[in-house]
Amino acid sequence: MKKEGGMINPDVQFFISGDPVAQGRGQIIKKGLHYGIKDPEKSKSWKEYVKLVASQHAPSVLLTGPLYVTMTFAFQRPKSKPKWKRWKDTKPDLDNLWKGCADAMEGVIYERDQQICAGYFAKKFVGQHEKPGVQAHAGLYIRQ
Numbered sequence: 001m002k003k004e005g006g007m008i009n010p011d012v013q014f015f016i017s018g019d020p021v022a023q024g025r026g027q028i029i030k031k032g033l034h035y036g037i038k039d040p041e042k043s044k045s046w047k048e049y050v051k052l053v054a055s056q057h058a059p060s061v062l063l064t065g066p067l068y069v070t071m072t073f074a075f076q077r078p079k080s081k082p083k084w085k086r087w088k089d090t091k092p093d094l095d096n097l098w099k100g101c102a103d104a105m106e107g108v109i110y111e112r113d114q115q116i117c118a119g120y121f122a123k124k125f126v127g128q129h130e131k132p133g134v135q136a137h138a139g140l141y142i143r144q
């Protein structure tokens with residue numbers, strides 16, 4: 001947390017190590033008269049891991065109000081890709097990557113993911129000596 005002008009501005013940053021996983025399409029299931037959506041196992045496991053890492057960096061009080069969130073998804077560069085190629089313009093889709101992480105941080109970093117009003121999201125390649133993963137940041141969106 002940063003202190004600005006006598007007010008505390010909650011600011012949470014952390015790194016989630018590992019190959020980022022996109023939110024997969026859920027499977028519709030029926031239980032009696034009710035229907036629900038079941039997360040694919042890979043998405044479910046990733047979200048549980050993100051929630052665990054996020055909980056180690058969670059603020060003492062959940063962030064409330066409008067939020068600005070950044071997430072940079074880093075993937076290991078395949079040997080077939082030239083070193084100058086920085087941005088990953090292939091699967092998985094960026095919106096599916098950040099949605100899984102945003103869902104996982106709900107109730108841990110902030111109250112609801114609907115609070116996210118602005119953000120920056122990117123997917124890129126990292127070199128052989130760098131770790132794949134997600135650099136996440138959440139803070140209050142104060143701009144008026």
